[in-house]
Amino acid sequence: MKARAFAYARPRTLEAAHAAFADAEGDASYISGGQSLVPALAMRLQAPACLVDLGGIDALKGIAFDDGVLRIGALTRHAQALSDPLIARHAPLLTAAAPFVAHPAIRNRGTLGGSVALADPASEFPAMMLTMDATMEIFGTDGLRDVPAADYFQDLYQTAIEPGEILVALKIPGAAPGTRIAFEELARRRGDYAMVGSGIMAQVDDGAVAQIAIGFFSVGATPVRARAVEALLTGRALDAAAITEAQAALDDDLDPPDDTQVPAAMRRHLARVVLGRLLTRIAGTPGEAP
Amino acid sequence: MNIFDRPAHTRGSPMDAPAPHQSHAGAGPHAAAGPHVGRPMPRPNAKRLLAGRGKYVTDLVLPRMLHAAFVRSPYAHARIVAIDTEAARAAPGVRLVATGADLARLCTPWVGTLDHFAGMKSAPQLPLPLDTVVWSGQAVVAIVAETRAEAEDAAELVEIAFDELPVVADLDTALGPDAPLVTPDFSDNICFHSAIDAGGVDALFAAAAHVVEDEFVFGRHTGVTLEPRALVADWDPSEEKLTVHHGTQTPFQFQDLYSRHYGIHESRVRVVAPDVGGSFGVKLHVYHEDMAVIGLTLLAGRPVKYVPDRLEAFVSDIHARDHRVSARAAVDADGRILAIDVKDETSIGAFSTYPRTSVVEGNQVIRLIGAPYRLEGYRASLDVVFQNKTQTSQYRAVGHPIACAVTEHLVEAAGRACGLDPFAVRARNVIPDTAYPAASLSGYRFEKLSHEACLASLRPLMDYDRLRAEQAMLREKGIHRGIGIAAFVEITNPTPAFYGVGGARISAQDGAIVKITPSGEVRCLISVTEQGQGTETIIGQIVADYLGVSREIVKVITGDTEVTPHGGATWACRGAGIGGETALQAARKLKHNVLAVAAAILQSTPDALDLIDGQVVERANGALRMSLAEVARIAYFRSDTLPAGTDAQLTVAHHFAPSGYPFAFTNGIHGCHVEVDAETGLVKILKHFVVEDCGRIINPLLVEEQVRGGVVQGLGAAFLEECRYDEAGQLTNGSLADYLVPMAVEMPDILIDHVETPTRDTELGAKGCGEAGTAAAAAAAMNAVNDALAPLGGRLTQIPMTPARILKALGTF
């Protein structure tokens, strides 16, 4: 199980990376943490002629909060999502999701940018980008551009990133004071891809839902926002009746795939269970002031 | 200081005194434990592994060494129309490309049948196929290159044209009236049929107060040793000598096979098994690639290394289980199980595995069902069926988990039918501890088992009554906990009545050479082998005690056909029972020789002397006479000073074969405590419990770790592990990301207690403990899950018990 031979470049700038990619005439892959790419190379499922390592590009590093937006450099490791105080404060959903991402050693190497660029529909971080209404900052031929999450995830492993473009940063609106969050996934073993998972962030004012965002993963070809459920709950008190209605409404938001291990009907059921549990937690947990 | 705050009832912490096991056979020759046997001693050879200084075959690099890779069939059944290797031969680093025809010129075919399985059939096999592939993943072309990566590069350049043939990918297809034939030379897809009928079964069922019955499905799973299979084959044309460094349990078996199938003198074939990264039965079968590698080194005249990567391992390592069983039991009004009637159908690969066959598992299933219990009637049938899938054969606890799960499910049902608690129904039905020797209606003869004692121990170990009370309380809160128990009988230590009678050159005996070194230390070269279970440690303990020296000065050497005497090695739990007795008798013989020399020197008699902790002493009063080192010095360097006629034989060779009961049997009982999330189908295993009776315990620390490791393999099968195939015969989850092995988070702590019923067939009294954990873990887990689901109306009779199957059983979707 050895990768096919490839050339390797480790540029220092976005422009140089872009040029290295272009030199390979499209037969290149960017590598960031490599925790999904290297197995694919080892199994020869992918075999680019050139591997362009983004690991040496300073422009992809750093975490900063400015003007209400948390900007997370693409090279930020999963482990930093667990430990970084800025992330914990302004994007607590990421911190809540991070322990569920694979295993400690994978988290030490895998990057948030790599995960969001790959856009595995079973992954936690891409779905949380969608939930948090993050904006993806992408470097391309014409320089930097911003793509909102709603437009970013397009199909199975397909995003708004064009060939040769580089995901530079994840820009997340800072969580408002009092935001309640909850995250859960159902996996057969710790660190496995979930059968179903979800993260919720909500504002609850005077007992009623002022704002709510509900994102699911492992329910389709892309991360999914439960927008019908969000609409149903907005303005409602999060009581048992509302939660039951929300679970019933969830079917309209999901179109899960069928597979032998988790048939579509089971996935829908599990999604309802997860939604019910998360909403119960949201209803019961007073927000922590960020 | 004991730094381990183990629960008090988990014996065998390293610093503990000898565990106060219940000794079940009373005082006998076994009671005379020396300072080592019976104690929880850490393994001397583990320190090397802890420092990263293990020497595994995967680590091995030899001068001039080449690497093999294989082109595999993408089809489960297809005719090979053409093979084009031209581009591969021209690829960088490639030194050799070989097809089936190339190797067939060197290697004679093999057939995986044994004579005592009457009527079984299997097609002849070669290292690589000549014209037909019979499972997806079968190796077709071998590439040998300077590096593994270059061999894989070249493998991509081989073009093979296939004509697809109809695929037999499930039991019903295989047994159907117009079934495609896996082997066209045969009239059907049946490898082997067997039946047992002890008589009177129909009458017992007709008269029964209750009949309980069910159908069971046991998923196909595989061994997943962390170190894959590995070998480096090194043919030296100058000496016409073949050396194979081989990650295996059974070096002598492979010496014989390589010699016979490649026509090389046995004396010029050496098989060396260094550190082996787990085996569990996986590494004692013939694999086509491994046989091919012998031919490749013959053709290349250079060492060839082959390590299947993990993806290759999933499609080429033996699989196991894959049974469909229907079973019923006749029960009287008092909850006595009168008779069991069972039908087992098991799917193997496209042929029977060589040289141990693929029918032993089914054979043991139908012979072990009901084994703990007194039955008046027993009837069973077995069909072993060919399919276009990876071969199956003996993997840890061969057949036991299936026999146990079927039996224990029926026993639970019998208890429910009669209003008996799980403990009560078993107490009513087990063969009483006082009733031995006894025999099963399937023909097994039991010297002495201890089901009653084990049942009695399990109840307090589990704190059963508290768990039941807690279960009732939590049910009111919607928390569904379940408690399951399962008794088992384990078959160990086969005599020549098994493979020998069947015609396989698989030895039932073992051999040891034990010698005193010139410094008065001890070396023991023995045919049993080490894969981490602690073989070398216990052999050292036994030699130390029965010779009369300290363990520290005993060096045990295993795993090299050029060094140790011939023997069966380590499988079927025979390391302790047969290997241990071999070491005991050899050590005793050597002690006799040492005392004879000492007596000659001291002008005493051997009977008047003893050897204790390396010192020759007066037997009567323990007075020190001379050191073993001094005996050795004189014998080796100053034999001129010995009295005339002194026969100083400080090296002895000794062989031992079991000759009493055809097999040794052990027994025990498991308990499993689970919590089922009825909404998600996920199960948390809260705790597992085992009371086991492996006969005399040589090292409780090692016994308990064998049991724990075995339990986790059993729980893996119960909840996680399954080789899933599609209708085209493609393995759909053949990677370590998709095939779920048990990991630390999901596995419970495991409490263990012991009952000791030594066998009287040997002086040592040990029987074996390697299968005890795996044998009953899944059965106990299934009973526990069903106990949890009972109030919700769900019942499972299929493993692994996946969330989907649990939710299905509950009618959730």
Added chain:
Amino acid sequence: MTATMSVALTVNGIPVSRMVAPRVTLADFLRFDLGLTGTHTGCEMGACGACLVRLDGVPVHSCLVFAVQADGAVVETVEGLSENGAIAGLQQAFHERNALQCGFCTPGMLVTAHALLEKGGVPSRDEIRDALSGNYCRCTGYEAIVDAIAAAARARAGAEAPHAEAEA
């Protein structure tokens, strides 16, 4: 372009430089270029944990890093951690508790355990099991490994805080 490249890194405290093909993983580089066979490969896809090494101070799968990516890095393997005594307490506890059988997973287990203990304190059994979630062991059933790590953590905590010695 697929030609070998020079790579220079520090392995177990010793600077090494080699020419290496870009496709060679750090695991294979350590095992076969440097002869450090204590690092094992069990799956070559980051699922088994046998190949864990410390890369710039944190455990990573050496099968999921190419050697050329480790240029300039500091790598420690089980051999180095043994030689410098960093895992001596763990090794002793593993030995006494027999927390290994075939030993193939053991180097990875030790690298994980060492990182867990570095965080300080005495982790609970659940925390230990969670830390081991990516380390596969087929032999032991894990409990002895958990016991050994807990014991090593207690011994370390005890050594740092003598008043905590009361624990059995």
